[in-house]
Amino acid sequence: MADTLNASFTRRVTLAVYLACLIAHVIYVSLYAHEIPFWDQWDAEADRLLRPLQESSLSLGQMFASHNEHRILFSRLLSLALFKLNSGQWNNLVEAYASSVIYAAVPATFVWLASRNGGSRIPMVVGAFAACALAMLPFDFENTLVGFQSQFYFMAEFALLILATACYARPTYRTAAGLTALGLASLFTMASGMFAPGLAIAMLWICHGNNPKNRGFLIAASLGLAATVALGVILFPILGSNLAASGVEGHIHALSTNFMWPMQSRSGREWHEGRKIVYAACVWAPLLTWLIQRIRVREFETDELFVVAVALWVALQLAAIAHSRGHDLLSVPSRYTDIFAIGLICNAWLASRMLTAPGARWPVLGVPAILFVIAAGSGLVSRTPADLWNVRATARFGTAQTDNVAAYIRTNDPQWLIKPLFEIPYPDAKRLQSLLDNPTIRSSLPSTINPVSPAGDKTGDPASRDGTLTLWARHLQAFVQQKS
Secondary structure, eight states, rough: HHHHHHHHHHHHHHHHHHHHHHHHHHHHHHHOOOOOOHHHHHIIIIIIHHHHHTTTTTOOOHHHHOOOOOOOOOHHHHHHHHHHHHHHOOOOHHHHHHHHHHHHHHHHHHHTTTTTTOOOSHHHHHHHHHHHHHSSSSSHHHHHHHGGHHHHHHHHHHHHHHHHHHHHHHHHHHHHHHHHHHHHHHHHGGGGHHHHHHHHHHHHHHHHTOOGGGHHHHHHHHHHHHHHHHHHHSSSSSOOOOSOOOOHHHHHHHHHHHHHHOOOOOOOOOOOHHHHHHHHHHHHHHHEEEEEEHHHHHHHHHHHHHHHHHHHHHHHHHHHHHHSSOOTOOOOGGGGGGHHHHHHHHHHHHHHHHHHHOOOHHHHHHHHHHHHHHHHHHHHHHHHHHHHHHHHHHHHHHHHHHHHHHHHHHHHHHHGGSSTTSSSSSSHHHHHHHHHHHHHHHHHOOTOOOOSSOOOOOSSOOOOOOOOOHHHHHHHHHHHHHHO
């Protein structure tokens, strides 16, 4: 009976987390997102994916081709599916709603997988609360409002599945094959999708290495995952970048900036590195305490190992971002913060788990938990007003972008595209003009962006060509705005 109740409780909490996170992001999308695509979408989606699809020239190679350093197969598949379901219309608002559905699966999956061993309900409730609270904050507005950013969610979801399989699954050759398949899939989310397969090798040996009967499985699974990582390295394009950190000081600066998130330097002044490192240690205090405590006594629970593996995966992501995007990094770009937030959930779970363990020494274990709550909580509270300002500014820019592009299509006057940065949806006005002049791309735009009726349209109403998903998205947006 106890197992049934625990399973039922786990399902209810997991569903509640999914719905809460989904509703939170749907509200943000409804209040602040626009139908007009933004920045990379014009090249990666319009010109290199949807136009070839409409012109019957899309190849399998284009689906796996690199976008900057990433191979975003699953985001491309999502874009194609939405485009086809929307009667051949390209709409960022539709993509943003769909991306919210995928986003909510990440915290819900974590909460469910971290509860596989049963035990106390407190860590699950704490993890669920942390996930829902973070979903209600606007720090990740770049991913929330731009549907093209779904690759972050795909990568995180595959990482959770890979690490959970390594920790929980029975040591069979079928499991080894499944791990290899998941690892291969993760390579085509983002470039750093290769981290989870590599980390899974270590988790396999920690969780299953004590039994000599598992050696065949461990060798097979390790070889499959190692081959996956090697393929990821081979597929990784060598791109020159002036954004990468350089030198020891540059890397320390970028690492401390990333690991102290959600804290950030304010008032335009850079904090001293020592101060940043102290904040980073406070944010990550539960994980550091767990590593010191558990490694010393060499006693591990499988669910703890899973959460620690996810936290270490986040740490690898933070380190990779620090290296590749760390040049003169003053604050963490919004698009990366969904990954950073998973680290906060892991640390909250670990803090509650250590405090509720039998024989826990509260005076000792309470200190890192308190430091974490103060550092993470104060960081989130202090940054939220600026994040809200950025969300609203993004919405205002979206309105200007829609008006300017619609005016250009209506008049063919390029002066409508010669605007300040962010008042058009692409950094190069001439390139944007060439994309808008392409009849295939222009015909795929919704009526809010392309207000001109196509030749031969007897209705004279541009909205008559809008797809079903576009209409549903507008109705949902109007409903939420009316209730807000």
